[in-house]
Every structure is written in C-alpha cells, then in structure tokens.
Amino acid sequence: MSEQTSIPADPELDPTASWATDQSVVRRLAGLLRATAGTRTTYAPATGQPVAELPLSSADDVVAAIRSARRTQRSWKGTSLADRAAILLRYHDLVLDHRHELVDLVILESGKARKQAFEEVAHVALTARYYARKATELLGPQRKLGMFPVLTRAEQRFVPKGVVGIISPWNYPLTMAMSDGLPAVLAGNAVVLKPDSQTPLTALRAVELLYEAGLPRDAWQVVNGDGPTVGGAIIQNVDYVCFTGSTKTGRLVARQAGERLIGASLELGGKNPMLVLRDADVHRAAEGAVRACFNSGGQLCVSMERLYVADQIYDAFVTAFLDRVKKLKVSAGTGWDVDMGSLISKAQLETVSRHVDDARDKGAVVLAGGKARPDLGPLFYEPTVLSGVTPEMVCFDNETFGPVVSLYRFSDESEAIERANEGEYGLNASVWTRDGRRGRAIAAQLVAGTVNVNEGYAATFGSIDTPMGGMRSSGLGRRQGVEGIRRYVDPQAIATQRVVPIAPSHGLSDQAYAEVMTTALRVLKKLGRA
Known part of the structure; x- marks a missing residue:
C-alpha cells in the first residue's frame, strides 16, 4: 500500500519518552x-520495547x-x-x-x-x-x-x-x-x-x-x-x-x-455487519465505514467486518471507500494525525494474516492492503478490504478482530437483512440511509444488541442511557443504562399490610373468604387496577 504514510513519532507526544515509562x-x-x-515484563506492541x-x-x-x-x-x-x-x-x-x-x-x-x-x-x-x-x-x-x-x-x-x-x-x-x-x-x-x-x-x-x-x-x-x-x-x-x-x-x-x-x-465476539442502502450519502457512508472498520486497528468487539452495499451505489461507494482506506496514515507515531496504529500481539497478527491469506488463496480479491508492515513496527498490518469472500473462507463467518473487512453486493433490502443476520453472533450492526425512520425500521429487524443508524458504533457506545451488549453467542447481560x-x-420487595390480613378474618370461613376475594378481584379489574 504505497499510498499509506508512515509518520515519525512526535517526541513531545511520544509516551515512550514521557512520565509513563518513568x-x-x-x-x-x-x-x-x-x-x-x-x-512479568510488558512490551509496547508498536515498538516491541519493554515497558x-x-x-x-x-x-x-x-x-x-x-x-x-x-x-x-x-x-x-x-x-x-x-x-x-x-x-x-x-x-x-x-x-x-x-x-x-x-x-x-x-x-x-x-x-x-x-x-x-x-x-x-x-x-x-x-x-x-x-x-x-x-x-x-x-x-x-x-x-x-x-x-x-x-x-x-x-x-x-x-x-x-x-x-x-x-x-x-x-x-x-x-x-x-x-x-x-x-x-x-x-x-x-x-x-x-x-x-x-x-x-x-x-x-x-x-x-x-x-x-x-x-x-x-x-x-x-x-x-x-x-x-x-x-x-x-x-x-x-x-x-x-x-x-x-x-x-x-x-x-x-x-x-x-x-x-x-x-x-x-x-x-x-462479533462479526458485525454494516448495511449501506441505495439512498445513503455515499461519501458520508464511506467515511463512516473507514472509522467503523479500522479504528483501533479493527480490534473492537463492535467494529464492522462485513459491508453489504446496495447495487445502485456499489461502485460509487467502493471507489469512495477505497480512496479513503488507501490514504489512512498507519504509524507507530503518537500524534493526532495517525489514523491507525499497531495490532496488540503476535498471535493477533498471525490470525489476521491467516484470514487474509486463506481468503486470497481461495479466490477472494484484495482491493486494498493485504500484508503485514514490519517496516512500521513488529505488529503492524495494513487496512485490508476484500471482495469475493465465500462461505468456505475462514474470514466469512469467523471473527478476525483486526483491520480486515469484506465487501458484498445486495439487490434488495430483505436479502441484505437476511445475510446480515446470518451466523452465530449478534453484537453490533450499522445501517446507512438518508431516511432516519427507514433506517430505524431496518435496524429493528437486525439481530444485534446495538444498531447504529448513520454511524458505525459510537452513537450507541456514547449514549450511556442505552444498554449495550450482545445477542446469541455475542454475550449475556448489558452494560450502560439501567x-x-x-x-x-438484588431487588428486594417490602410489603406492609394494614388493617386486615390477607387471610380469613372476623369469623369468615375459608370458603366465604374465597368468595369475598373473588368479588374483590372482579371489582379491581373493573376499576382498571393492574
């Protein structure tokens, strides 16, 4: 990826020269x-140096x-x-x-x-x-x-x-x-x-x-x-x-x-899908897809690994998307102008390499990236875009957890929803459209604990009042919100009974008490009581 830029570390911002390693x-x-x-000694993944x-x-x-x-x-x-x-x-x-x-x-x-x-x-x-x-x-x-x-x-x-x-x-x-x-x-x-x-x-x-x-x-x-x-x-x-x-x-x-x-x-885990509908703003969706796929090197549970794009805008979207991907600044530098850093470990690098190599060997086309970058640091891998990924490829339905995304066309939205819902996961999803109401309607049909409309993951992640978590094999329970x-x-119920017990009293027999209760329940229903 000759168009990608390696940025030298800014010594004023470089944490390897700061208080952090004091x-x-x-x-x-x-x-x-x-x-x-x-x-145990820890190491900086970007440089391999001990921390x-x-x-x-x-x-x-x-x-x-x-x-x-x-x-x-x-x-x-x-x-x-x-x-x-x-x-x-x-x-x-x-x-x-x-x-x-x-x-x-x-x-x-x-x-x-x-x-x-x-x-x-x-x-x-x-x-x-x-x-x-x-x-x-x-x-x-x-x-x-x-x-x-x-x-x-x-x-x-x-x-x-x-x-x-x-x-x-x-x-x-x-x-x-x-x-x-x-x-x-x-x-x-x-x-x-x-x-x-x-x-x-x-x-x-x-x-x-x-x-x-x-x-x-x-x-x-x-x-x-x-x-x-x-x-x-x-x-x-x-x-x-x-x-x-x-x-x-x-x-x-x-x-x-x-x-x-x-x-x-x-x-x-997740194998999160992003749906780009036919009425989406192509450039806004392409910019959002770059962030959704490659922020933190794709090492987010909620990052996008599958992009489903409508036929009507597929070519325009791919052009806009690849143009942005190939201009990403990948570096061990620590300035604000770096777009993507390092992977975390040798094991993670090996997983990413294995997924991409397997897809390439079985006929997938590498549209961008596709190789490690040891010239930048020991654990760097290029932002990678694949097309032609098929079910026999390991990256088709297995989480890569790295800077790799697969592109797929779709001809109608019901097909896209069905394909997005395939697999065992259900963590995060994304829908892009100019019509927010339509986007929310499609979002409601996706099997995912969070769905972002016109955003990749940050809208739900940053809206702390909303719950965040997975469906199916993506987890149990929720963080955020109530x-x-x-x-x-543990909820504890405390109830105080006044005047009369919830039992026969004042000389009522059990049978008479049951009749009184029956009448009381009917009255409460008529009064609209829950």
Missing part, C-alpha cells in the same frame, strides 16, 4: 497491586483481595448514595484533567492511535457522570402497586451484590477496566479488577485517580496475572462477575459462574 511512576502504580507471585516489569498475583492474593474488599464493602454500602455519586462526579473531572496521561498509557500499552485512545477517556467520563446524575432514579427506593389499594403498601429496594469481579480486555484498556466497575461501586459493591496482563498500567493509573476522588482503597482492588490462575480465582470467590473477551472464554466463565449460582454479564447498574444489585 520507573518511579511504574513502581508507584505497581504498589497498588495485590501481588506476590513473581514478575514495565510488574508483580504477578497468585490465587491466594486474589482471595486476600476479595476478603479485604468484602470487609470494606460492609461499611461502603452504608455510605449515602449522594456521597457515592459525588465521588463519581469528582472522578469525571479528574479523568478529564489527566486525559493526556491516560491517553499516553493507552497508546503505550495497546498500540492504538491517539484519536481512538481519547475515545476511552471520553467514555469513562460520560459513564461516571451519567451514573452519578442518575443514582437516585436508578437505585432509590420505589413505590409499587400493593395487592389492595390503601391496605397494602409495597415498595422495592436494591441490595448490592457484595464483591464484583471484573475481568477486562486489552483492546480498550481504560474504558473496559473502569466503565463496568463505576456503576458497581455506586450501587454499594466493592470491585476486584483483573485487567489484561498486557495493559495493567492504564488500569492502575485510572484506579489511582478513583482513590484520589475519594473511593476507599480496599473498595476497588487490582490483581494482575493470567486468566486461568487469577481470573479463575476471581470467579470462584466473588458475588458477581463481569467479563469482556472472546466467546470461547466467555462460555467457560458462564459455566464456572453457573456452578456457583452467581450472576455474570459477558460481552463477547441494565448496566441493576445487574449489580
């Missing part, structure tokens, strides 16, 4: 870990963290809802105040471009503010209809689960580490977090700011290590688990949680 900073952040089981040597947690460390979190949670749940919300509002400001540090860490540990790293800062701030402002509405006591008017007073309260375990991924090291836990602590729980072992510094700095905002230190603890050891110990000891990652691992988490009869929310906080509480 060993005194690393030691300070490492001190937040509960970890006694040796060390930090950090302590690892044992299963015993995890148990100790959960034990102390449970002790703190007993008092934390007694803190007023207003005081808890105030901590989240202070955190909102601290995250924005320290946005440059947080963005530097995200770039350093994940390899993504600065503009996409900032999305994480914005999302965490939005999440903190939303739940703080909505705290009373979402968690306050609620009056409910009693069995009998006046005689029965019914209400619902929300009891925190206890200790919530969060197992977060490397692809969104800031927002996935923090945005699930913020509503958990607001609801009166404590949190034990296991960030991905590739990206712990980002999570540690974000948690440090939460302590600065006023959260008791033991109410949110961080452990570090591999999934089987540390993640397994979390699932075996917490009261609720929140996992973001692959569908394969998600099934294992679900089985382990099910054996203990604890709740779990799982955001898993669902995103109610998952961390």
